[in-house]
Amino acid sequence: MAVLTAVVTRTATGEEFAVEFDGDVTMGRGRDAAIQLADPMVSRAHATLVMREDGALVVRDHGSTNGTVVNGTLVYGDVAIFGWPVSIEIGPFRVEISPAEEESTLRGEVVGWETGESTFDPPPIGATWLDTMNWRLVVDGEVALDVQSAAEFTILNYLCSVAPGVVSAQDLGDAVWGAGQWDFSMLQGIIAGIRGRLTAAVPGRRVIVNVPGSGYRIE
Structure with missing residues (x-):
């Protein structure tokens, strides 16, 4: 070998x-x-x-x-x-x-999973996706955010990987800090920081959406 x-x-x-x-x-x-x-x-x-x-x-x-x-x-x-x-x-x-x-x-x-087919589809126009190599969030074809921390990267990567699905706050927090090692205010603080920078970069565009009683999703 x-x-x-x-x-x-x-x-x-x-x-x-x-x-x-x-x-x-x-x-x-x-x-x-x-x-x-x-x-x-x-x-x-x-x-x-x-x-x-x-x-x-x-x-x-x-x-x-x-x-x-x-x-x-x-x-x-x-x-x-x-x-x-x-x-x-x-x-x-x-x-x-x-x-x-x-x-x-x-x-x-x-060459893919068991079928030999590609597992990747390019992001559609208008999609929000994370450039994992350069730590940048792309919104509607333009770089909208430079990711500033590992916690931000984990949150955005999780949301983008399951979009348009919803991720619970519990799952997001556990992914960043580990089960039992965080509280909701910690997660809220990071998401608020991301949203604030996105508001300045793409005014009027909802990117991280709060789904009441369920969690968050990317649009």
């Missing part, structure tokens, strides 16, 4: 480290993770990398709240990649996977 190198970069600061591996490895913030991504936005066992006999790298998201972005595609579950390098985004980290002793300009292709 080929030895692979994972180069991990915290995108906001440029901090970087590398890990070599030659078998199945787990990425996450837990102590047992071979590739440790120490940030509250990352699950303890967030995703696993599996090298198949046919040469494909399988990225397996373990049902994480925020999902895993593979070569620009948000996935929940398994996705198989052929070609190098493979770019993975988890929370505030970018992980570039390539053979340890080779460099290739061939971009990995997402």
Whole structure:
């Protein structure tokens, strides 16, 4: 089995480290993770990398709240990649996977779940979506917000990943701080800050909507 190198970069600061591996490895913030991504936005066992006999790298998201972005595609579950390098985004980290002793300009292709179909549809015109690489919220095709903290990123990524669905305040708070580690005023304060900046950037445009008795959603 080929030895692979994972180069991990915290995108906001440029901090970087590398890990070599030659078998199945787990990425996450837990102590047992071979590739440790120490940030509250990352699950303890967030995703696993599996090298198949046919040469494909399988990225397996373990049902994480925020999902895993593979070569620009948000996935929940398994996705198989052929070609190098493979770019993975988890929370505030970018992980570039390539053979340890080779460099290739061939971009990995997402071949999908069990069907081999792409798991990604480009955002429609007018959509609100999060540029996870650059930490920017795009509204109606224009950058409307620069994300300023990991908490803001987690909230916006969660809302965008399930849009137009509703996310409860409980789920949002637990995703940011962990169960039992926060109160509603903390969540309200961050959402109010995001809304204030969005009001200045896109006047009259509702982006984060409060759904009474249910939670929040992105429009």
